[in-house]
Amino acid sequence: MDPIAFNKTFDSTLLANNGYYLKLHGSTNWQYCSNSNCDANNKILISEGDRCGRCFKRLNRLIIPPIINKQYKTYPFIEKLWTLAFLQLDSAQEVVIWGYRLPPTDFYSNWLLSKTSRNVKKVSIVNPDCILPGKWKDNRLNIKNFLKPFYDIYGEKKIVLYKNYQNYLRGRRIK
Numbered sequence: 139m140d141p142i143a144f145n146k147t148f149d150s151t152l153l154a155n156n157g158y159y160l161k162l163h164g165s166t167n168w169q170y171c172s173n174s175n176c177d178a179n180n181k182i183l184i185s186e187g188d189r190c191g192r193c194f195k196r197l198n199r200l201i202i203p204p205i206i207n208k209q210y211k212t213y214p215f216i217e218k219l220w221t222l223a224f225l226q227l228d229s230a231q232e233v234v235i236w237g238y239r240l241p242p243t244d245f246y247s248n249w250l251l252s253k254t255s256r257n258v259k260k261v262s263i264v265n266p267d268c269i270l271p272g273k274w275k276d277n278r279l280n281i282k283n284f285l286k287p288f289y290d291i292y293g294e295k296k297i298v299l300y301k302n303y304q305n306y307l308r309g310r311r312i313k
Contacts, residue, residue, distance in 0.1 A: 169197035204244035227254035
């Protein structure tokens with residue numbers, strides 16, 4: 139079975155009724171073929187297997203860590219993905235941030251969210267890492283520290299925090 143390759147351009151079929159679902163830091167099933175003789179060379183593939191469906195060489199995983207030097211030039215798709223994120227976030231009234239903790243080392247994500255925050259009325263953050271097993275007092279401090287970078291961008295009133303996806307769907311917020 140051939141893995142799915144991302145198109146070089148974005149088209150309207152990527153747009154769901156409720157907006158885009160963008161994974162800006164990659165995924166464990168994003169891979170690429172580094173065989174320069176393969177027609178899938180350096181294309182980002184979504185594949186559960188570990189071999190290229192065209193040349194059968196071992197695939198390499200592609201994760202874009204939350205650091206300053208993202209691999210835009212090596213993988214033009216990543217640059218297009220971040221450009222699409224900018225365009226969509228710039229006009230968004232609601233943003234859902236799922237499983238991401240805006241670390242201080244990720245200057246570009248901070249810049250992206252800051253530059254596109256003017257129209258946003260609600261930010262839903264879904265992240266189980268903000269709740270620690272233990273006392274409520276410890277969790278309040280952890281939640282405050284977790285949300286601080288988001289407060290700095292969006293303000294406290296716009297942010298709603300959910301422990302997990304089920305709670306998000308049911309509207310069971312933490313904060």
